[in-house]
Amino acid sequence: MERQDHWLLQELEAIFHTSYQSIFVTDRHGKVLRVSESVAHTCGLAPEELIGENVYDLERRKIFYPSVTRSVLESGKKESIVQHTRSGNTLLVEAIPIRSESGEIIRIIAISKDISEINHLQKQLAELTNLMEGYQKELLRLKQETLEETTFIVKSKAMIKVTELMHTVAYSDASVLILGETGVGKQVVATHIHQWSDRKEKPFITINCGAIPENLLETELFGYESGAFSGAKKGGKLGIFELANGGTVFLDEISELPLHLQVKLLRVLQERKVMRVGGAKEHDVDIRVLTATNQNLEEMVQRKKFRQDLYYRIHVIPMLIPPLRERKEDIYDLTIHFLERFNQKYNKKRFLSEHQLQLLLRYQWPGNVRELENTVERFVVTGQIFDSLLEDEQLPSVEHYETKRNTNPLHLPTVLKNVERDLLLQAKRECRTTREMADYLGIHQSTVVRKLQSHDLID
Incomplete structure (x- = not known):
């Protein structure tokens, strides 16, 4: 015992x-x-x-x-x-x-x-939960902000008709060709067609055919297989047509698409199949393709610069967006919308006088809605902190800016930048593509694209 x-x-x-x-x-x-x-x-x-x-x-x-x-x-x-x-x-x-x-x-x-470890883990979990909630709120805010930034402001009869057509075509997969000058809001129209469609929960991918060098555009659109070319990523890469599967692809400046890629795009539209660069197998895609241009595609077809069969394929529903100078009724509401958005963005309280609003209404807006948006943003940002009005001379002149004589002393870089922008605008009016602009200005096409982007002239 x-x-x-x-x-x-x-x-x-x-x-x-x-x-x-x-x-x-x-x-x-x-x-x-x-x-x-x-x-x-x-x-x-x-x-x-x-x-x-x-x-x-x-x-x-x-x-x-x-x-x-x-x-x-x-x-x-x-x-x-x-x-x-x-x-x-x-x-x-x-x-x-x-x-x-x-x-x-x-x-x-x-x-x-x-x-202690349990408490530590609980604390980490609480922090992660708060972080996730914060991210969700931020994502919601960004989504809301994006929607607000692309709000479709219409008052003119012309734009009301455009909006009605947008609603009609949104619920189909018919090809839509959006036409209009630079800055009229062709991408905003495409975005809303997608948002109003049954594909709204799927990707919406935009690509500017004139902003990407020709040698890179094919792989961006169609992707490539592993080993397709020197420097190709191991495992290959999906193009935007496959990345947007189930959703919408918006091809801006479709007139800039090279002829050999127009053939491949035509097959995508007809067969809904994509073959990657360096590949031998076709991949099925379920996408809707919207296109836009500021060029006359019919003339380009006659000059053999654009394929006729592709033109008929994308021209099922043409949608013309009139320039801002032809729908003056929209200027006031657009101005107030941009003013509210940028006041909130920059935490300002700017407002325009009746005289300044009249200046905006009388201006011809060669850069259309984008120019108006940039003008309002510049007004909100550059106004003095406690000054509620901006001097009239800081707004666009009622005279066409190309003939305006500036009596104020200017800094040389500013003068050169303005001259460069004027030359680019003149080249855009005279030419149909960035390649023609490059010949017109005597510079390389990639330089034209880069300078158009720096002056916010890409549509």
Whole structure:
């Protein structure tokens, strides 16, 4: 019997000192009699430093707090609490009273489990949850902001008819060719057709055929297979037709598409199949293709600059967006819309006087809605902080800017930039493509594209 008791005591001793949980044994006065080895980790003190100490004193010194032993002594029953230690740990502690045959408390055994890691994980989870909520709110805000920025402002009869046609064609997959001068809002029209369609939950991808060098345009549109050419990415790359699967592709400046790519685009439109560069297998795609141009495609067909079969394929529903000068009724509402948006964006409170609004209404707007938008943004940004009005000379002149004489002294870089912009605008009026513009100006096509982008003249 004594031998069995000996082995039992050894087993209990081993459990006592190897347990991951910290064990405190105190008498009825709160004096520490025994502690397990793991207490050194949770409390930051060695067992020998704790034995003989009183829990009331340890609590006062904040070695651990609150004391569950004290709670048991006060209540006379089992207690559970969350306890903090001087070493920065958080413990879940449970203590039970041990009573004599007469019912008096003679010992209190407290067992604690370190939940610091759990708390840390909970804190991380809470932070991640807050972060995710923040991202979701930001995503919602950006979506709303994008929708607000592409709000379709119409008042003129001409644009009301355009809007009615947009609603009609949105629910079909018929090809739409959007026509109009630079800056009239052809991309905004395409965006809304997509947003009003059954494909609105799928991708909407825009590509400007005149803004990408010819040698890169094919791989952007159709993608490529691994090893298709020197420097090709391992594993290949999907083109926008495959990336937009289920959604809508908007090809702006379709007139700039090279003839050999017009053949491949025609197959995409007819067969809904794409063959990647360097590939031998066709891939099915489910897309709607919208196109836009500021050129006369019929004349380009006659001059053999644009394929006739492709023209008929994309010209199923032509949609002409009139220039801003022909729909003056829209200028006021557009101006107020842009003013509200940029005031909010830049945290300003600018407004235009009646005289300044009249100047805007009388101006011819060769750059159309985009020029009006840029003018309003410039007004909001450059106005003096406490000045609610902008000087008239900072608004576009009512005279055509090409014939305007500027009597104010100008900085040379500003003059050169204005001259460059005027030359680009003149070239756009005289030429039909960026290639023709390059010949007209005597510079490389890529330079033309880059300068059009820098002056925001790409449509």
